[in-house]
Each structure stands twice: as structure tokens, then as C-alpha cells.
Amino acid sequence: MSTLYIDRKNLRLAIDGDALIFYQDGLRTSTLPLNIIDRICIRGDLALSADVLGKLGEHDIGVLVFNGRSHHITLLMPCARKDAARRVIQAHYSTDPAFCAAFAQELVTAKIRGDLALLQNQQAQPHIAQNRLHHPIAQLERTLDQLAHPIADTATLRGIEGQAAAAAFNGIASILPASLNFRERNRNPPRDPYNVALSLGYTLLHHDMVRQIHLTGLDPYIGYYHNLTHGRESLACDLIEPLRPLVTAWAIELFREHTLRPEDFTMRGDACNMSKAARGRYYPAYENRAKEWRKTMREQCLNLLHTLATAADRQPDMRPYIAAFNEDDDLTTI
Numbered sequence: 001m002s003t004l005y006i007d008r009k010n011l012r013l014a015i016d017g018d019a020l021i022f023y024q025d026g027l028r029t030s031t032l033p034l035n036i037i038d039r040i041c042i043r044g045d046l047a048l049s050a051d052v053l054g055k056l057g058e059h060d061i062g063v064l065v066f067n068g069r070s071h072h073i074t075l076l077m078p079c080a081r082k083d084a085a086r087r088v089i090q091a092h093y094s095t096d097p098a099f100c101a102a103f104a105q106e107l108v109t110a111k112i113r114g115d116l117a118l119l120q121n122q123q124a125q126p127h128i129a130q131n132r133l134h135h136p137i138a139q140l141e142r143t144l145d146q147l148a149h150p151i152a153d154t155a156t157l158r159g160i161e162g163q164a165a166a167a168a169f170n171g172i173a174s175i176l177p178a179s180l181n182f183r184e185r186n187r188n189p190p191r192d193p194y195n196v197a198l199s200l201g202y203t204l205l206h207h208d209m210v211r212q213i214h215l216t217g218l219d220p221y222i223g224y225y226h227n228l229t230h231g232r233e234s235l236a237c238d239l240i241e242p243l244r245p246l247v248t249a250w251a252i253e254l255f256r257e258h259t260l261r262p263e264d265f266t267m268r269g270d271a272c273n274m275s276k277a278a279r280g281r282y283y284p285a286y287e288n289r290a291k292e293w294r295k296t297m298r299e300q301c302l303n304l305l306h307t308l309a310t311a312a313d314r315q316p317d318m319r320p321y322i323a324a325f326n327e328d329d330d331l332t333t334i
Contacts, residue, residue, distance in 0.1 A: 003290075004032065004040045005283040007276060011046040015055045034059045039211060041204070041283070042066065062211045064204075075207055083217030085321040086305070089312045090235075094222050097153065099311060104154045104225035107241045108161045109147045114245030115168040116140040121249070128175055136171030140164055154225055161241075168245075172252065179262045180255060189271035193262055196272050197254055197282070201247040202240070204286055209236040209243075209297050216301040239300050243293060250289055259285055 012023040022030045043066040056063060063076040093099045116137065123133045143164045151157050169185045176182045182194040190196045210233050213220040223234030254260045264278035312318035
């Protein structure tokens, strides 16, 4: 199973049985069986009808739409799993400050460990001066010492995480080529090539996680670390935190291995944009790496189910809902 990336104009999609048919400028060009597709990412102008969307939903194929230069993302998902009991328990613990703080601390600790490992790996590179990353590495090590003790609230954790992220990106800025013009993490819009690669990678990662949460029968909008915000998949934001360093390191590789180059990017006002040719190299590179990341996402969702069931088992009023966590469904194969 894989992701289909569509990045072209004057394309029309149609359905023939259980296959997706492609028409370019009115001519049929290719056919793709639906049973080999997990998700579709669309950029560019194309036409598709309601029966195409309906068939994609039948096959549990999510659709991610990049809306041009506006950087607005639309996600279309198939019908949600009908696991209301799981969502009752999920929502219940989202209002429990102690549960939220403990869960969030695990996420933040894992993320900072990942950032520390990233910087340590970079420091070991022969072309990196040994003292260049000393300060950010020491700062992250001190932060992990601080996180060895319980933190009582998520607001404090967000402050700790923010400082650690700034330290990590300061370290990355010191080792990236000057031609990338990277000084700090920025977004909406990203203003340099490395931030463009990061933002697109984080976006794809986020929506991969939304799909995994969706298939697990949980609600992607109800999180524990990120506050409930209208229109934001807070649980997906939570669960990708430990995975962000993987994307951050991978984006460094893209430029170091010349998969992407500074000349692949242009500025339009304050926004930096990746060329279509570069996107043609970026998406396959992401897909190749994301195959392993998705296994971790699936494990995270299943671990969260186990954590919620364990917590609910300690509360008599929650026990009637636990059966939904033990149903013999396809959780092991999502």
C-alpha cells in the first residue's frame, strides 16, 4: 500500500470498477487499482466527480489537498470508525489535568531526546567543527535533567519544549550552508528553503497521523498536550511530537545529498516556494522514509489505546466502556 501524489494540471480522475482512471487533456493515460492506495495527495488543478470521492471513501483512502500558494490544507477522510465508547474515554481523560500532564511529559521528553540525538549525530560528522554544537547539546541535556522530575501542568511543558526547540534549531542553523539562509524556524509562510522542506514534511507527517488515529477509532481533535482549538487535530499534534526530529534530520539529508538545492526555490514576497521539479523529488523521498515512520505512528495509537484502557480500568464508572478497547477488530493491521 502506498501514497499517490498528483501534481499536475488539466487532469481528470474517473472510476472504472475498483480502479482509478487518469485522463490528461481528455486522453486516457493510465489506470491504478484502488487496493494499492492508502492515501492521495493532490496539488494542482484537476477534476473528479462525487462517485470518485465515494469510491475512495469505500476503500478507506484519505485525500489531502494542497490549495496552491495559500498554504491551506484540506483533508478528506472516509467514514469514521464507529467506536463511540473509545471516544468517550478519550474525551474523559482530556479533562483530567494529571493525566494530560503525565502524557504530555512523555511526548515532550521523547521529542527532546530525538533532537538531542539529531545534534549528537550531526556533531559526529567529519565536516562539522566539534565545538559548534556544544552549547545547544548541553542545553538539551539540562532540559532532559529537568524533565526527569514530574511537571505539574502542560503550560509549563510547552514553555520547556519551546526553549528546547529554539536551542535545537539554533544548532541546526550553525551547520546548514549559508546558501539556505536558515536562521530560525518560521512558517505561514516559510521564508527559506530549509523551512519549506520542514513545513511540507511536518504537514505530511501530521496528516499521516490523522489517518492512523482515524483508523484506530479515536478522535484526532481531542488531545492532551495541545489545547482544544476549533479545526485543529490536537491529538495528531500531540502524537507527532516525538517524530518531528526524524523529519528535521531527514530535511538536512535532502540538502546534504543534493536531493534539494537552493536553486529549487524562489521567493514570492515573504514566501519561499519549492519548484514543481523539486516536489517531484521530494514526494518520493518522503514516501520512502515514511514507510517506517507510519509503523511508529500505528504503535503510538495502539499504545494510547492501552494507556486509556488501563486508566479507565481504575475508575468504576469508566469500566463499562473498556469492552470497546478489546473488540476483535483490525487494529493490528491498520
